[in-house]
Amino acid sequence: MGIEKIIEMVKAAFNVWEWECYIGDNWTEEHKAKDIVISTLEKQKPKRPKVRGLLFYSYHMYGNCPCCKGQVEENWRFCPWCGQAIDWGDDDD
Numbered sequence: 001m002g003i004e005k006i007i008e009m010v011k012a013a014f015n016v017w018e019w020e021c022y023i024g025d026n027w028t029e030e031h032k033a034k035d036i037v038i039s040t041l042e043k044q045k046p047k048r049p050k051v052r053g054l055l056f057y058s059y060h061m062y063g064n065c066p067c068c069k070g071q072v073e074e075n076w077r078f079c080p081w082c083g084q085a086i087d088w089g090d091d092d093d
């Protein structure tokens with residue numbers, strides 16, 4: 001199952017839940033929870049880093065995470081700082 005489909009399902013589930021459970025204007029906690037769930041899922045979608053150059057000691061590319069701007073290296077599939085999946089564009093899996 002693709003991540004897009006999962007995000008769609010989660011958003012739909014939250015919408016139904018909000019509609020069925022609406023009891024007032026105090027939605028702060030619920031919206032916070034929804035935002036955290038959606039943004040966590042969004043990070044599973046690989047994004048291209050901003051490539052800065054080559055590391056002199058390993059000949060790996062390095063760059064900045066598209067999400068938090070932390071430094072990431074070519075052989076890293078996830079940003080260690082924020083969990084964003086990184087797409088280096090070097091394979092198709």
Ligand SMILES: [Zn+2]
Nearest residue numbers: 065068079082
């Ligand atoms: Zn990051």
